[in-house]
Amino acid sequence: MTLSMHGAAVPPLARSLNNLSGILAKAAAHAEARGIDPAVLLQARLYPDMFPLVRQVQIATDIARRGLARLAGVESTAMDDNEASFEELIGRIKATLASLEGFLPEQIDGSETKPIELTIRSETLHFSGQSFLLFFVLPNVYFHVTTAYDILRHNGVELGKRDFLGEP
Incomplete structure (x- = not known):
């Protein structure tokens, strides 16, 4: 059985973002219960030179949404980075999930060899579609979801591995 680009992208990204939600x-319930x-x-933040929780969530959703749009060859929907509550961050995730689920398999499948150029700061990175998904999009989303988890766990929110991985 062959794994399609859509199958390699949408389900794992959606699962990670649903788990982040x-x-x-x-975390919201923890804050409320403890009067925080x-x-x-x-x-x-985990460390002073790292982004705070809000930015970790924004980056995870941006990379997922923009990454799939780039593979599909369409413009990504823009989102303002103005969330100031857990509810607003969860809303951002829901909007990102709706965007991901809006991509049809035929928009993503076949993009394995598509040339992708991505400029970050002053450097232009070159990928094939498959390497872009496997070595940039997925690891970056996982990194920022993990960092969000770690920030909250470090601050006493009762989370476990199952919260990160989700239900089997």
């Missing part, structure tokens, strides 16, 4: 819901100002968690 659940993690954020647990949600802004404390939303602006928490």
